[in-house]
Amino acid sequence: MPGMNLRNWVAWMPGRETAAAWRQWARTGAPSLPGSDAGQTVAPPPVKEIPPLLRRRAGTMGRAALHVLTRPELPYGGQSIVLCSRYGELQRSFELQAELAREGRVSPQQFSMAVHNATGGLFMMAQKASAPLTALAAGEEGALAGLQEAFVELADGAEAVWLLYCEEPLPVEYCPFLDDAAQACGNAGYFAFLLECVPGDEFRLAPGVGEGEDCAVPRAASPLDLFAFFLRPEEESICLSPRGNWMLRRTAATGA
């Protein structure tokens, strides 16, 4: 499969909004979970670039995603978008179910947004774009699945693909059942980052370990593990999933 280059990226999470802050995060161990901010309310980005009539329907994670999709330093050029989120806006879905149990009916507005591609849809409507939009929820292998989709689209001739990862904390009711080491619940844990992938030789994705490589890790790489790899030019490879030994390799010097 042909390779890819990472042409540009933008990322957001509460308190870590600049490229410098993200590079610092990658240099200092890249913890995949944020520090505890229980009890704090997260202020979503304002996303003034999206018209109010569309913006009003986005939740906090949706606004984080729209924020990285609308940064002036990374203008949209009509490319296809791959949106990856393991859980999506589960807070909205949970509240809908609670409302259904409580009142026997649900808000049509909330219901219309309770699909995995809703946030991407808002962006496409705001752009009046008709590019392909793929929304993936691939369990713990979400980082790999998104990357596979981007590589396939590039191999299929796409000039660029926008690969977006985003997540929000799960509702507190899920906390006792959580077996996902990379997932937050409660209040902390919003993030969104966008990778502009173009054809190139910088990165190659393939199953199977090479000499000196090890992919016998206990769990698949999370999206933030993947992002940290992109931000650490000295790292040669990352094991994305022990199932099939999927490796992403850096094949040339990169300045990402």
Place this chain on the structure above:
Amino acid sequence: MTKLDELIHEIKVFIIETLDLEDVSPEDIDADAPLFGDGLGLDSIDSLELGVGLQKRYGLKISAESEETRQIFSSTRALGEYVAAHRTV
């Protein structure tokens, strides 16, 4: 301010709150302008949301598809007149 004017103002606030209309104040809504399409720019999901909200707030049952419904939603004033005449709450 007549009773109907008061109700129209109340409905404007209700619309803004129900539909999360950021940056819109009751004064921005022309009581005689259409709610959907060119006026406020609301869409079909908003009409469903308003239908559910009107049922909760004023005990109204409005059918989804009828000529009468179009008339009721044609402006905030028309909606106010309908609520005044048919409310059960």
